[in-house]
Amino acid sequence: MSDDIAERVKKIVVEHLGVESDKVTEDASFIDDLGADSLDIVELVMAFEEEFNVEIPDDAAEKITTVKDAIDYIRNVKAA
Amino acid sequence: MRRIVVTGLGLVTPLGADVETAWKNILASKSGAGTITRFDATDYKCRIACEVKPADHEYGFDPNLRVDHKVQRQVDPFIVYGIDAAGQALEDAGLTDASEEERYRMGCSIGSGIGGLPGIESESLVLDRKGPSRVSPHFVHGRLINLISGQVSIKYGLMGPNHAVVTACSTGAHSIGDAARMIRDGDADVMLAGGAEGAICPIGIAGFAQARALSTNFNDAPEKGSRPYDKDRDGFVMGEGAGVVCLEEYEHAKARGAKIYAEVIGYGLSGDAYHVTAPHPEGSGAFRSMEMALKKSGLSLEDIDYVNAHGTSTPLGDELELGAVRRLFGDDLKKMSMSSTKSAIGHLLGGAGAVESIFCILAMRDQIVPPTLNLDHPSEGCEGVDLVPHVAKEREVRAVLNNSFGFGGTNASLIMTRV
Numbered sequence A: 001m002s003d004d005i006a007e008r009v010k011k012i013v014v015e016h017l018g019v020e021s022d023k024v025t026e027d028a029s030f031i032d033d034l035g036a037d038s039l040d041i042v043e044l045v046m047a048f049e050e051e052f053n054v055e056i057p058d059d060a061a062e063k064i065t066t067v068k069d070a071i072d073y074i075r076n077v078k079a080a
Numbered sequence B: 001m002r003r004i005v006v007t008g009l010g011l012v013t014p015l016g017a018d019v020e021t022a023w024k025n026i027l028a029s030k031s032g033a034g035t036i037t038r039f040d041a042t043d044y045k046c047r048i049a050c051e052v053k054p055a056d057h058e059y060g061f062d063p064n065l066r067v068d069h070k071v072q073r074q075v076d077p078f079i080v081y082g083i084d085a086a087g088q089a090l091e092d093a094g095l096t097d098a099s100e101e102e103r104y105r106m107g108c109s110i111g112s113g114i115g116g117l118p119g120i121e122s123e124s125l126v127l128d129r130k131g132p133s134r135v136s137p138h139f140v141h142g143r144l145i146n147l148i149s150g151q152v153s154i155k156y157g158l159m160g161p162n163h164a165v166v167t168a169c170s171t172g173a174h175s176i177g178d179a180a181r182m183i184r185d186g187d188a189d190v191m192l193a194g195g196a197e198g199a200i201c202p203i204g205i206a207g208f209a210q211a212r213a214l215s216t217n218f219n220d221a222p223e224k225g226s227r228p229y230d231k232d233r234d235g236f237v238m239g240e241g242a243g244v245v246c247l248e249e250y251e252h253a254k255a256r257g258a259k260i261y262a263e264v265i266g267y268g269l270s271g272d273a274y275h276v277t278a279p280h281p282e283g284s285g286a287f288r289s290m291e292m293a294l295k296k297s298g299l300s301l302e303d304i305d306y307v308n309a310h311g312t313s314t315p316l317g318d319e320l321e322l323g324a325v326r327r328l329f330g331d332d333l334k335k336m337s338m339s340s341t342k343s344a345i346g347h348l349l350g351g352a353g354a355v356e357s358i359f360c361i362l363a364m365r366d367q368i369v370p371p372t373l374n375l376d377h378p379s380e381g382c383e384g385v386d387l388v389p390h391v392a393k394e395r396e397v398r399a400v401l402n403n404s405f406g407f408g409g410t411n412a413s414l415i416m417t418r419v
Helices: A002-017 A038-052 A067-079 B019-027 B069-074 B077-093 B117-130 B147-156 B168-184 B202-210 B250-255 B284-297 B315-335 B349-366
Strands: B004-012 B106-112 B190-197 B241-249 B262-271 B304-308 B337-339 B399-406 B410-417
Touching (some): A002 A067, A002 B069, A038 A067, B004 B019, B004 B077, B004 B168, B004 B250, B004 B349, B019 B349, B077 B106, B077 B147, B077 B190, B077 B349, B106 B147, B106 B168, B168 B190, B168 B241, B168 B262, B168 B349, B168 B399, B168 B410, B190 B349, B241 B250, B241 B349, B262 B284, B262 B349, B284 B315, B284 B399, B284 B410, B304 B315, B304 B349, B315 B399, B349 B399
Parallel strands (some): B304 B337
Antiparallel strands (some): B004 B262, B190 B241, B262 B410, B399 B410
Protein backbone atom coordinates (compact mmCIF):
# COMPACT_ATOMS: atom_id res chain seq x y z
CA MET A 1 0.00 0.00 0.00
CA SER A 2 2.76 2.46 0.92
CA ASP A 3 4.67 1.54 -2.26
CA ASP A 4 1.52 2.32 -4.12
CA ILE A 5 1.55 5.87 -2.67
CA ALA A 6 5.18 6.35 -3.73
CA GLU A 7 4.44 5.19 -7.26
CA ARG A 8 1.39 7.38 -7.59
CA VAL A 9 3.30 10.41 -6.33
CA LYS A 10 6.12 9.78 -8.78
CA LYS A 11 3.68 9.36 -11.65
CA ILE A 12 2.09 12.72 -10.89
CA VAL A 13 5.51 14.39 -10.71
CA VAL A 14 6.54 12.90 -14.07
CA GLU A 15 3.30 13.97 -15.69
CA HIS A 16 3.23 17.52 -14.30
CA LEU A 17 6.89 18.44 -14.63
CA GLY A 18 7.54 16.59 -17.86
CA VAL A 19 10.70 14.90 -16.52
CA GLU A 20 12.10 11.42 -17.11
CA SER A 21 10.78 8.95 -14.53
CA ASP A 22 14.28 7.77 -13.53
CA LYS A 23 15.10 11.30 -12.39
CA VAL A 24 12.22 11.22 -9.92
CA THR A 25 14.06 9.59 -7.02
CA GLU A 26 12.84 10.01 -3.45
CA ASP A 27 15.68 12.42 -2.70
CA ALA A 28 15.01 14.61 -5.70
CA SER A 29 14.20 18.24 -4.91
CA PHE A 30 11.37 19.65 -7.01
CA ILE A 31 13.13 22.95 -7.58
CA ASP A 32 16.83 22.01 -7.58
CA ASP A 33 16.66 18.65 -9.38
CA LEU A 34 13.42 18.59 -11.35
CA GLY A 35 13.25 22.15 -12.71
CA ALA A 36 10.04 23.16 -10.94
CA ASP A 37 9.21 26.70 -9.88
CA SER A 38 7.07 27.73 -6.93
CA LEU A 39 3.88 27.69 -9.02
CA ASP A 40 4.64 24.19 -10.25
CA ILE A 41 4.78 23.06 -6.62
CA VAL A 42 1.40 24.67 -5.93
CA GLU A 43 0.05 22.69 -8.88
CA LEU A 44 1.72 19.47 -7.72
CA VAL A 45 0.23 19.81 -4.26
CA MET A 46 -3.20 20.33 -5.80
CA ALA A 47 -2.69 17.18 -7.86
CA PHE A 48 -1.70 15.20 -4.73
CA GLU A 49 -4.80 16.48 -2.95
CA GLU A 50 -6.97 15.36 -5.82
CA GLU A 51 -5.29 11.99 -6.30
CA PHE A 52 -5.27 11.00 -2.62
CA ASN A 53 -8.39 12.82 -1.56
CA VAL A 54 -6.57 14.72 1.18
CA GLU A 55 -6.24 18.38 2.07
CA ILE A 56 -2.74 19.80 2.34
CA PRO A 57 -2.80 23.19 4.12
CA ASP A 58 -0.49 25.94 2.82
CA ASP A 59 1.91 25.79 5.79
CA ALA A 60 2.36 22.05 5.28
CA ALA A 61 2.67 22.46 1.52
CA GLU A 62 5.53 24.92 1.99
CA LYS A 63 7.56 22.20 3.72
CA ILE A 64 7.17 19.78 0.83
CA THR A 65 10.34 20.32 -1.18
CA THR A 66 11.36 16.79 -2.20
CA VAL A 67 9.57 13.74 -3.57
CA LYS A 68 10.13 12.01 -0.22
CA ASP A 69 8.51 14.94 1.66
CA ALA A 70 5.39 14.47 -0.41
CA ILE A 71 5.27 10.70 0.02
CA ASP A 72 5.83 10.94 3.77
CA TYR A 73 3.21 13.62 4.24
CA ILE A 74 0.57 11.62 2.36
CA ARG A 75 1.49 8.39 4.19
CA ASN A 76 1.12 10.13 7.55
CA VAL A 77 -2.22 11.66 6.71
CA LYS A 78 -3.50 8.39 5.33
CA ALA A 79 -2.24 6.46 8.40
CA ALA A 80 -3.86 8.87 10.86
CA MET B 1 15.34 55.85 -43.21
CA ARG B 2 15.74 52.30 -41.88
CA ARG B 3 14.13 49.77 -44.21
CA ILE B 4 12.38 46.65 -42.88
CA VAL B 5 12.62 43.26 -44.58
CA VAL B 6 11.25 39.80 -43.86
CA THR B 7 13.92 37.16 -43.29
CA GLY B 8 11.99 34.29 -41.70
CA LEU B 9 8.53 32.72 -41.83
CA GLY B 10 6.59 30.41 -39.51
CA LEU B 11 3.14 28.89 -39.89
CA VAL B 12 0.80 26.64 -37.95
CA THR B 13 -2.42 26.24 -39.92
CA PRO B 14 -5.32 23.83 -40.49
CA LEU B 15 -3.60 22.85 -43.77
CA GLY B 16 -0.11 22.31 -42.42
CA ALA B 17 2.17 23.14 -39.51
CA ASP B 18 5.11 24.39 -41.54
CA VAL B 19 5.36 26.97 -44.31
CA GLU B 20 5.93 24.70 -47.30
CA THR B 21 3.24 22.15 -46.40
CA ALA B 22 0.60 24.80 -45.76
CA TRP B 23 1.46 26.66 -48.97
CA LYS B 24 1.48 23.49 -51.06
CA ASN B 25 -1.98 22.58 -49.77
CA ILE B 26 -3.30 26.13 -50.32
CA LEU B 27 -2.11 26.07 -53.93
CA ALA B 28 -3.66 22.59 -54.38
CA SER B 29 -7.08 24.06 -53.45
CA LYS B 30 -7.40 21.89 -50.35
CA SER B 31 -9.76 22.84 -47.54
CA GLY B 32 -8.89 22.60 -43.85
CA ALA B 33 -12.54 22.55 -42.80
CA GLY B 34 -14.35 19.68 -41.13
CA THR B 35 -16.85 18.79 -38.47
CA ILE B 36 -15.70 20.08 -35.07
CA THR B 37 -13.81 17.38 -33.14
CA ARG B 38 -12.63 19.38 -30.09
CA PHE B 39 -15.98 19.00 -28.39
CA ASP B 40 -19.40 17.57 -29.13
CA ALA B 41 -21.02 20.31 -31.19
CA THR B 42 -24.17 18.35 -32.03
CA ASP B 43 -26.46 20.93 -30.45
CA TYR B 44 -24.69 23.98 -31.89
CA LYS B 45 -25.94 26.08 -34.79
CA CYS B 46 -22.46 25.94 -36.27
CA ARG B 47 -20.79 22.52 -36.17
CA ILE B 48 -17.85 23.15 -38.50
CA ALA B 49 -14.41 24.68 -38.13
CA CYS B 50 -10.91 24.60 -39.59
CA GLU B 51 -9.00 22.85 -36.82
CA VAL B 52 -5.24 22.40 -36.66
CA LYS B 53 -4.81 18.66 -37.22
CA PRO B 54 -3.25 16.27 -34.69
CA ALA B 55 0.37 15.16 -35.04
CA ASP B 56 -0.47 11.82 -36.68
CA HIS B 57 -2.39 13.51 -39.50
CA GLU B 58 -0.81 13.89 -42.95
CA TYR B 59 -0.34 17.60 -42.33
CA GLY B 60 -0.82 17.71 -38.57
CA PHE B 61 0.91 19.73 -35.88
CA ASP B 62 3.35 18.17 -33.41
CA PRO B 63 3.61 20.52 -30.40
CA ASN B 64 6.58 18.56 -29.06
CA LEU B 65 8.86 19.92 -31.79
CA ARG B 66 9.34 23.32 -30.16
CA VAL B 67 7.26 23.58 -26.99
CA ASP B 68 8.29 22.03 -23.68
CA HIS B 69 5.94 19.43 -22.26
CA LYS B 70 5.47 21.47 -19.09
CA VAL B 71 4.57 24.62 -21.02
CA GLN B 72 2.08 22.68 -23.15
CA ARG B 73 0.26 21.59 -20.00
CA GLN B 74 0.13 25.10 -18.56
CA VAL B 75 -0.97 27.24 -21.48
CA ASP B 76 -3.80 27.52 -23.96
CA PRO B 77 -3.44 26.23 -27.55
CA PHE B 78 -2.97 29.73 -29.05
CA ILE B 79 0.27 30.12 -27.07
CA VAL B 80 1.54 26.72 -28.19
CA TYR B 81 0.81 27.58 -31.84
CA GLY B 82 2.46 30.98 -31.40
CA ILE B 83 5.64 29.64 -29.80
CA ASP B 84 6.03 27.07 -32.57
CA ALA B 85 5.45 29.54 -35.41
CA ALA B 86 7.87 32.00 -33.81
CA GLY B 87 10.48 29.26 -33.48
CA GLN B 88 10.04 28.35 -37.15
CA ALA B 89 10.54 31.99 -38.18
CA LEU B 90 13.65 32.39 -36.05
CA GLU B 91 15.12 29.13 -37.38
CA ASP B 92 14.27 30.11 -40.96
CA ALA B 93 16.05 33.44 -40.42
CA GLY B 94 19.09 31.63 -39.03
CA LEU B 95 19.01 33.63 -35.80
CA THR B 96 18.61 30.94 -33.15
CA ASP B 97 22.27 31.31 -32.13
CA ALA B 98 22.35 35.09 -31.87
CA SER B 99 24.83 36.51 -29.34
CA GLU B 100 23.71 38.11 -26.10
CA GLU B 101 24.58 41.53 -27.48
CA GLU B 102 22.41 40.91 -30.57
CA ARG B 103 19.56 39.57 -28.48
CA TYR B 104 19.22 42.90 -26.67
CA ARG B 105 18.15 44.23 -30.08
CA MET B 106 15.72 41.40 -30.87
CA GLY B 107 12.09 41.53 -29.72
CA CYS B 108 8.61 40.06 -30.04
CA SER B 109 5.28 41.46 -31.14
CA ILE B 110 2.98 38.46 -31.32
CA GLY B 111 -0.65 39.03 -30.42
CA SER B 112 -4.00 37.31 -30.44
CA GLY B 113 -7.58 38.37 -30.95
CA ILE B 114 -9.18 36.55 -28.06
CA GLY B 115 -6.42 34.70 -26.22
CA GLY B 116 -7.03 31.77 -23.94
CA LEU B 117 -10.75 31.30 -24.30
CA PRO B 118 -10.77 27.47 -23.93
CA GLY B 119 -8.83 27.73 -20.66
CA ILE B 120 -10.97 30.58 -19.33
CA GLU B 121 -14.00 28.44 -20.08
CA SER B 122 -12.70 25.23 -18.50
CA GLU B 123 -11.23 26.87 -15.37
CA SER B 124 -14.48 28.77 -14.84
CA LEU B 125 -16.18 25.39 -14.73
CA VAL B 126 -13.59 24.13 -12.23
CA LEU B 127 -14.24 27.20 -10.07
CA ASP B 128 -17.97 26.62 -10.23
CA ARG B 129 -17.87 22.86 -9.61
CA LYS B 130 -14.93 22.45 -7.25
CA GLY B 131 -14.31 25.86 -5.71
CA PRO B 132 -11.52 28.45 -5.80
CA SER B 133 -8.80 26.26 -4.33
CA ARG B 134 -8.91 23.96 -7.37
CA VAL B 135 -8.21 26.71 -9.94
CA SER B 136 -4.82 26.19 -11.60
CA PRO B 137 -1.94 28.38 -10.40
CA HIS B 138 -1.07 28.71 -14.09
CA PHE B 139 -4.54 29.95 -14.98
CA VAL B 140 -3.68 33.62 -15.54
CA HIS B 141 -0.35 33.45 -17.34
CA GLY B 142 -1.52 30.47 -19.37
CA ARG B 143 -4.31 32.53 -20.95
CA LEU B 144 -2.93 36.09 -21.28
CA ILE B 145 -2.52 37.33 -24.84
CA ASN B 146 1.00 38.75 -24.36
CA LEU B 147 2.25 35.38 -23.15
CA ILE B 148 3.24 34.24 -26.64
CA SER B 149 5.70 37.13 -26.74
CA GLY B 150 6.61 36.39 -23.13
CA GLN B 151 7.21 32.66 -23.66
CA VAL B 152 9.11 33.20 -26.92
CA SER B 153 11.38 35.81 -25.33
CA ILE B 154 12.21 33.44 -22.47
CA LYS B 155 12.76 30.45 -24.75
CA TYR B 156 15.08 32.27 -27.16
CA GLY B 157 16.50 34.97 -24.86
CA LEU B 158 15.09 37.89 -26.84
CA MET B 159 15.52 40.99 -24.68
CA GLY B 160 14.30 43.72 -27.05
CA PRO B 161 10.76 45.15 -27.14
CA ASN B 162 8.17 42.70 -25.84
CA HIS B 163 4.77 43.67 -27.16
CA ALA B 164 1.40 42.14 -27.99
CA VAL B 165 -1.35 43.62 -30.11
CA VAL B 166 -5.02 42.91 -29.38
CA THR B 167 -7.20 44.22 -32.19
CA ALA B 168 -9.52 41.30 -32.89
CA CYS B 169 -9.14 40.11 -36.48
CA SER B 170 -6.68 42.88 -37.38
CA THR B 171 -4.18 41.69 -34.75
CA GLY B 172 -1.78 39.87 -37.08
CA ALA B 173 -1.49 42.78 -39.50
CA HIS B 174 -1.19 45.40 -36.75
CA SER B 175 1.48 43.25 -35.05
CA ILE B 176 3.63 43.25 -38.17
CA GLY B 177 3.04 46.93 -38.88
CA ASP B 178 3.78 48.04 -35.33
CA ALA B 179 6.88 45.84 -35.10
CA ALA B 180 8.15 47.27 -38.39
CA ARG B 181 7.82 50.73 -36.88
CA MET B 182 9.78 49.65 -33.80
CA ILE B 183 12.62 48.60 -36.08
CA ARG B 184 12.31 51.76 -38.16
CA ASP B 185 12.44 53.90 -35.00
CA GLY B 186 15.56 52.11 -33.82
CA ASP B 187 14.05 50.24 -30.85
CA ALA B 188 15.20 46.90 -32.28
CA ASP B 189 16.98 45.36 -35.27
CA VAL B 190 14.96 42.14 -35.33
CA MET B 191 11.34 41.52 -34.35
CA LEU B 192 9.33 38.30 -34.38
CA ALA B 193 5.89 39.59 -35.34
CA GLY B 194 2.54 37.97 -35.93
CA GLY B 195 -0.55 36.55 -34.33
CA ALA B 196 -2.17 33.36 -33.12
CA GLU B 197 -5.60 32.06 -32.24
CA GLY B 198 -7.05 28.94 -30.70
CA ALA B 199 -10.64 29.65 -29.77
CA ILE B 200 -12.44 26.57 -31.10
CA CYS B 201 -14.22 25.70 -27.87
CA PRO B 202 -17.87 25.62 -26.81
CA ILE B 203 -18.09 29.24 -25.62
CA GLY B 204 -16.12 30.46 -28.66
CA ILE B 205 -18.34 28.77 -31.22
CA ALA B 206 -21.53 29.60 -29.30
CA GLY B 207 -20.49 33.24 -28.86
CA PHE B 208 -19.63 33.92 -32.50
CA ALA B 209 -22.71 31.99 -33.63
CA GLN B 210 -24.92 34.12 -31.40
CA ALA B 211 -23.32 37.22 -32.91
CA ARG B 212 -24.54 35.80 -36.26
CA ALA B 213 -20.97 35.75 -37.55
CA LEU B 214 -20.53 32.04 -38.32
CA SER B 215 -21.66 29.93 -41.27
CA THR B 216 -24.55 27.68 -40.24
CA ASN B 217 -25.89 26.40 -43.58
CA PHE B 218 -23.05 24.02 -44.40
CA ASN B 219 -22.87 21.74 -41.37
CA ASP B 220 -23.28 18.74 -43.66
CA ALA B 221 -20.66 19.95 -46.15
CA PRO B 222 -17.96 21.62 -44.03
CA GLU B 223 -15.57 22.27 -46.92
CA LYS B 224 -18.24 24.38 -48.63
CA GLY B 225 -18.83 26.64 -45.61
CA SER B 226 -16.15 29.26 -46.23
CA ARG B 227 -17.11 30.82 -49.57
CA PRO B 228 -16.07 34.48 -49.77
CA TYR B 229 -17.82 36.54 -52.48
CA ASP B 230 -20.18 33.68 -53.31
CA LYS B 231 -23.92 34.37 -53.36
CA ASP B 232 -24.58 31.56 -50.86
CA ARG B 233 -22.07 32.70 -48.23
CA ASP B 234 -23.58 32.93 -44.76
CA GLY B 235 -20.78 33.66 -42.30
CA PHE B 236 -17.20 32.73 -41.57
CA VAL B 237 -15.78 29.35 -40.59
CA MET B 238 -13.57 29.57 -37.54
CA GLY B 239 -9.94 28.62 -38.00
CA GLU B 240 -6.99 28.37 -35.63
CA GLY B 241 -3.21 28.45 -35.74
CA ALA B 242 -0.49 31.07 -35.96
CA GLY B 243 1.66 33.04 -38.33
CA VAL B 244 4.92 34.74 -37.35
CA VAL B 245 7.44 36.58 -39.51
CA CYS B 246 10.97 37.54 -38.64
CA LEU B 247 11.30 41.25 -39.45
CA GLU B 248 14.77 42.68 -39.73
CA GLU B 249 16.41 45.97 -40.51
CA TYR B 250 17.66 45.77 -44.11
CA GLU B 251 21.34 46.60 -43.51
CA HIS B 252 21.42 44.18 -40.58
CA ALA B 253 20.03 41.41 -42.78
CA LYS B 254 22.35 42.25 -45.68
CA ALA B 255 25.43 42.36 -43.45
CA ARG B 256 24.89 38.80 -42.28
CA GLY B 257 23.95 37.52 -45.73
CA ALA B 258 20.40 36.62 -44.73
CA LYS B 259 17.83 35.34 -47.21
CA ILE B 260 15.41 38.21 -47.81
CA TYR B 261 11.82 37.34 -48.70
CA ALA B 262 10.22 40.76 -48.97
CA GLU B 263 10.21 44.34 -47.77
CA VAL B 264 7.44 45.87 -45.67
CA ILE B 265 6.94 49.25 -47.32
CA GLY B 266 3.42 50.35 -46.44
CA TYR B 267 1.29 50.20 -43.32
CA GLY B 268 -2.11 51.82 -42.94
CA LEU B 269 -4.51 51.87 -39.99
CA SER B 270 -7.92 53.34 -39.37
CA GLY B 271 -11.07 53.11 -37.29
CA ASP B 272 -14.60 52.84 -38.67
CA ALA B 273 -16.16 54.72 -35.73
CA TYR B 274 -19.44 53.12 -36.71
CA HIS B 275 -20.50 49.80 -35.09
CA VAL B 276 -19.02 47.09 -32.86
CA THR B 277 -19.47 44.22 -35.32
CA ALA B 278 -20.83 45.59 -38.62
CA PRO B 279 -18.42 47.24 -41.05
CA HIS B 280 -19.02 50.82 -42.15
CA PRO B 281 -21.73 50.74 -44.87
CA GLU B 282 -19.48 52.55 -47.34
CA GLY B 283 -16.35 50.69 -46.34
CA SER B 284 -14.78 54.02 -45.43
CA GLY B 285 -12.44 52.61 -42.78
CA ALA B 286 -11.21 49.89 -45.11
CA PHE B 287 -10.65 52.45 -47.87
CA ARG B 288 -8.68 54.83 -45.65
CA SER B 289 -6.56 52.01 -44.27
CA MET B 290 -5.55 50.85 -47.76
CA GLU B 291 -5.08 54.43 -48.94
CA MET B 292 -2.71 55.19 -46.05
CA ALA B 293 -0.68 52.04 -46.68
CA LEU B 294 -0.42 52.93 -50.37
CA LYS B 295 0.68 56.49 -49.64
CA LYS B 296 3.36 55.31 -47.21
CA SER B 297 4.62 52.73 -49.71
CA GLY B 298 5.27 55.28 -52.42
CA LEU B 299 3.94 52.78 -54.96
CA SER B 300 1.28 53.36 -57.59
CA LEU B 301 -1.79 51.16 -57.71
CA GLU B 302 -0.59 49.64 -60.96
CA ASP B 303 2.39 48.21 -59.03
CA ILE B 304 0.15 46.06 -56.82
CA ASP B 305 -0.53 42.73 -58.45
CA TYR B 306 -2.19 40.81 -55.65
CA VAL B 307 -4.55 41.63 -52.79
CA ASN B 308 -5.08 39.04 -50.06
CA ALA B 309 -8.50 40.19 -48.95
CA HIS B 310 -9.95 40.19 -45.48
CA GLY B 311 -12.87 38.39 -47.24
CA THR B 312 -14.29 36.38 -44.36
CA SER B 313 -17.36 35.00 -46.15
CA THR B 314 -19.83 37.12 -44.22
CA PRO B 315 -22.76 38.54 -46.22
CA LEU B 316 -21.98 42.21 -45.42
CA GLY B 317 -18.22 42.38 -45.12
CA ASP B 318 -17.05 40.84 -48.37
CA GLU B 319 -18.84 43.23 -50.68
CA LEU B 320 -18.04 46.31 -48.64
CA GLU B 321 -14.34 45.47 -48.81
CA LEU B 322 -14.66 44.78 -52.52
CA GLY B 323 -16.38 48.12 -52.98
CA ALA B 324 -13.58 49.91 -51.15
CA VAL B 325 -10.96 48.09 -53.23
CA ARG B 326 -12.87 49.01 -56.40
CA ARG B 327 -12.96 52.69 -55.47
CA LEU B 328 -9.29 52.73 -54.54
CA PHE B 329 -7.97 50.87 -57.58
CA GLY B 330 -10.25 52.44 -60.20
CA ASP B 331 -9.03 51.48 -63.67
CA ASP B 332 -6.16 49.45 -62.23
CA LEU B 333 -8.65 46.99 -60.76
CA LYS B 334 -8.70 44.81 -63.87
CA LYS B 335 -4.92 44.29 -63.77
CA MET B 336 -4.68 42.83 -60.28
CA SER B 337 -5.85 39.59 -58.68
CA MET B 338 -7.56 39.39 -55.31
CA SER B 339 -8.38 36.26 -53.33
CA SER B 340 -9.36 35.14 -49.87
CA THR B 341 -7.36 32.26 -48.43
CA LYS B 342 -9.93 32.13 -45.63
CA SER B 343 -11.87 30.00 -48.10
CA ALA B 344 -9.29 27.27 -47.43
CA ILE B 345 -8.15 27.66 -43.81
CA GLY B 346 -11.08 29.56 -42.32
CA HIS B 347 -10.79 32.73 -40.30
CA LEU B 348 -7.81 32.62 -37.93
CA LEU B 349 -9.05 35.81 -36.21
CA GLY B 350 -5.98 37.29 -34.50
CA GLY B 351 -3.71 35.04 -36.55
CA ALA B 352 -5.30 35.88 -39.91
CA GLY B 353 -3.33 39.00 -40.84
CA ALA B 354 0.02 37.36 -40.18
CA VAL B 355 -0.78 34.03 -41.86
CA GLU B 356 -2.16 35.85 -44.89
CA SER B 357 0.85 38.18 -45.06
CA ILE B 358 2.99 35.06 -45.30
CA PHE B 359 0.83 33.77 -48.17
CA CYS B 360 1.35 37.16 -49.86
CA ILE B 361 5.11 36.81 -49.47
CA LEU B 362 5.03 33.29 -50.90
CA ALA B 363 2.91 34.53 -53.82
CA MET B 364 5.73 36.96 -54.64
CA ARG B 365 8.39 34.30 -54.16
CA ASP B 366 6.70 31.76 -56.43
CA GLN B 367 4.85 34.16 -58.79
CA ILE B 368 1.53 32.46 -58.22
CA VAL B 369 -1.61 33.64 -56.45
CA PRO B 370 -3.69 31.36 -54.20
CA PRO B 371 -7.33 30.65 -55.03
CA THR B 372 -10.67 31.59 -53.52
CA LEU B 373 -12.43 28.27 -52.99
CA ASN B 374 -16.15 27.69 -53.38
CA LEU B 375 -16.69 30.77 -55.53
CA ASP B 376 -19.37 29.04 -57.59
CA HIS B 377 -21.70 31.98 -58.09
CA PRO B 378 -20.00 35.33 -57.47
CA SER B 379 -22.31 38.00 -56.09
CA GLU B 380 -23.16 40.95 -58.28
CA GLY B 381 -20.57 43.28 -56.81
CA CYS B 382 -17.75 41.04 -58.01
CA GLU B 383 -17.90 41.92 -61.69
CA GLY B 384 -14.64 42.90 -63.31
CA VAL B 385 -12.45 41.63 -60.46
CA ASP B 386 -10.20 38.58 -60.78
CA LEU B 387 -11.06 36.75 -57.55
CA VAL B 388 -9.02 33.69 -58.57
CA PRO B 389 -11.91 31.21 -58.27
CA HIS B 390 -11.20 27.57 -57.38
CA VAL B 391 -7.63 27.22 -58.64
CA ALA B 392 -4.32 29.02 -58.07
CA LYS B 393 -3.08 31.20 -60.90
CA GLU B 394 0.43 31.80 -62.12
CA ARG B 395 1.03 35.47 -62.79
CA GLU B 396 3.48 38.28 -62.17
CA VAL B 397 3.40 39.35 -58.50
CA ARG B 398 5.62 42.37 -57.79
CA ALA B 399 3.87 43.91 -54.80
CA VAL B 400 1.06 42.75 -52.52
CA LEU B 401 -1.59 44.28 -50.29
CA ASN B 402 -2.99 42.47 -47.27
CA ASN B 403 -6.16 43.66 -45.54
CA SER B 404 -7.41 42.82 -42.05
CA PHE B 405 -10.47 44.27 -40.39
CA GLY B 406 -11.75 43.54 -36.89
CA PHE B 407 -14.66 43.85 -34.48
CA GLY B 408 -14.70 47.32 -32.98
CA GLY B 409 -14.18 48.78 -36.44
CA THR B 410 -10.41 48.42 -36.51
CA ASN B 411 -8.63 48.19 -39.87
CA ALA B 412 -5.07 47.46 -40.93
CA SER B 413 -3.42 47.16 -44.34
CA LEU B 414 0.11 46.10 -45.22
CA ILE B 415 1.94 46.52 -48.49
CA MET B 416 4.99 44.41 -49.20
CA THR B 417 7.25 44.17 -52.20
CA ARG B 418 10.11 42.08 -53.51
CA VAL B 419 13.62 43.31 -52.74
